[in-house]
Amino acid sequence: MEQNQLNAIIRQRIDENGRITFADYMTACLYEPGLGYYTSPGRKVGVQGDFYTSITVHAAFGRVIARELAAMWRSMGQPADFTLMEVGAGHGRLACDILDFLQEREPECYASSRLMLVEKEPSLVAAQQELLAGHAARLLWTGHAETAQDSRFSGVIYSNELLDAMPVHRVLMTPDGLKEIYVTRDGEQLKEQLDVPSTPVIGEYLARYGMPLLPGQEAEVSLAALSWFEAVASRLQQGFILTVDYGYPKEELYAPQRKLGTLLCYHQHRVEDNPYQRLGEQDITTHVNFSALMERGEELGLTTVWFGEQCRFLLAAGMVNEFEAIESSGLPETEKLKRRLTLKRLIMPQGGMGDTFRVLVQSKGVKQPDLGCLRGIGA
Numbered sequence: 001m002e003q004n005q006l007n008a009i010i011r012q013r014i015d016e017n018g019r020i021t022f023a024d025y026m027t028a029c030l031y032e033p034g035l036g037y038y039t040s041p042g043r044k045v046g047v048q049g050d051f052y053t054s055i056t057v058h059a060a061f062g063r064v065i066a067r068e069l070a071a072m073w074r075s076m077g078q079p080a081d082f083t084l085m086e087v088g089a090g091h092g093r094l095a096c097d098i099l100d101f102l103q104e105r106e107p108e109c110y111a112s113s114r115l116m117l118v119e120k121e122p123s124l125v126a127a128q129q130e131l132l133a134g135h136a137a138r139l140l141w142t143g144h145a146e147t148a149q150d151s152r153f154s155g156v157i158y159s160n161e162l163l164d165a166m167p168v169h170r171v172l173m174t175p176d177g178l179k180e181i182y183v184t185r186d187g188e189q190l191k192e193q194l195d196v197p198s199t200p201v202i203g204e205y206l207a208r209y210g211m212p213l214l215p216g217q218e219a220e221v222s223l224a225a226l227s228w229f230e231a232v233a234s235r236l237q238q239g240f241i242l243t244v245d246y247g248y249p250k251e252e253l254y255a256p257q258r259k260l261g262t263l264l265c266y267h268q269h270r271v272e273d274n275p276y277q278r279l280g281e282q283d284i285t286t287h288v289n290f291s292a293l294m295e296r297g298e299e300l301g302l303t304t305v306w307f308g309e310q311c312r313f314l315l316a317a318g319m320v321n322e323f324e325a326i327e328s329s330g331l332p333e334t335e336k337l338k339r340r341l342t343l344k345r346l347i348m349p350q351g352g353m354g355d356t357f358r359v360l361v362q363s364k365g366v367k368q369p370d371l372g373c374l375r376g377i378g379a
């Protein structure tokens with residue numbers, strides 16, 4: 001039913017202009033109010049959903065992030081007013097794991113913190129309020145992180161798997177130059193159409209934050225992710241931006257062997273590559289261009305503190321303590337083994353979450369941050 005409604009809306013938009021950009025198509029599929037993948041009821045993440053994120057694997061992920069947030073607070077001189085902003089907070093699971101850890105292990109940091117939860121889908125606020133009821137005094141709910149009238153603050157803006165869910169323009173390099181992939185229709189059938197880019201900003205983005213594409217090579221350009229990043233970076237007075245997502249630096253993202261780009265769809269834990277089916281009922285994602293965040297960040301006065309694979313970040317920032325806690329827990333050996341294997345999923349390299357995901361830590365106005373990730377594994 002919803003699929004039909006969304007279909008009709010997309011067709012109407014195509015008919016108005018003859019075509020729409022893929023970015024507009026993806027925005028409708030993911031975020032059309034009440035009908036998009038993220039803006040309609042139903043669980044998306046976890047065993048009953050379509051994909052797992054690190055948060056749904058184990059609370060240890062949130063606890064390690066929390067350790068690093070406390071180190072950031074100390075690096076900033078233990079401010080009495082420390083603002084955390086989680087963007088794309090979903091049901092609030094990560095926020096809950098972080099606040100539980102800070103309350104128990106870092107009570108001074110906890111008492112100085114307030115956490116703003118930002119989520120595009122307003123109905124998730126109720127789920128967040130329920131899950132985080134025990135931390136209500138430390139919480140704030142805001143609309144969009146990028147809202148211009150919101151004031152600047154000092155603290156940390158963090159996200160997990162946010163930017164991969166932002167709309168992208170798709171392009172194809174041809175012997176006649178760069179073309180954009182539009183969505184149009186042939187009767188009832190949605191189809192792609194190539195033409196000159198809808199805005200010169202796409203070519204400028206690729207020239208600045210991309211790599212030369214070879215004829216026949218497809219790629220994605222997320223202007224939405226970049227403008228989100230610019231907006232939140234300008235809201236940060238002093239502190240850090242911590243971004244966890246799957247993605248690459250530009251040399252890998254736009255490498256000639258990646259001929260078809262990185263767009264993927266997720267439905268009931270199956271990965272597919274056809275974005276024109278199950279409208280609003282499957283996730284559509286692409287890999288993040290971490291070079292764009294680092295290079296634009298430097299232009300905006302941010303310093304790249306650390307960038308690398310999730311496994312290296314987690315191991316250096318406190319995952320070792322999580323393994324030690326299992327060993328000294330007194331639990332039966334079978335239970336210990338089960339827990340160790342679950343934690344391993346977060347750090348497993350070679351196609352697992354450990355190296356598919358990358359972590360980027362950027363700072364603003366913080367001299368010599370002393371963070372776990374900077375000390376290296378096992379330090």
Ligand SMILES: C[S@@+](CC[C@H](N)C(=O)[O-])C[C@H]1O[C@@H](n2cnc3c(N)ncnc32)[C@H](O)[C@@H]1O
Nearest residue numbers: 038045053055088090118119120121160161165
């Ligand atoms: C892939 S889910 C990840 C959810 C959660 N962070 C996790 O790791 O399980 C992406 C989430 O980001 C939200 N989102 C997308 N764009 C957003 C924006 N500009 N501001 C706030 N939330 C956004 C979506 O509604 C969705 O809940």
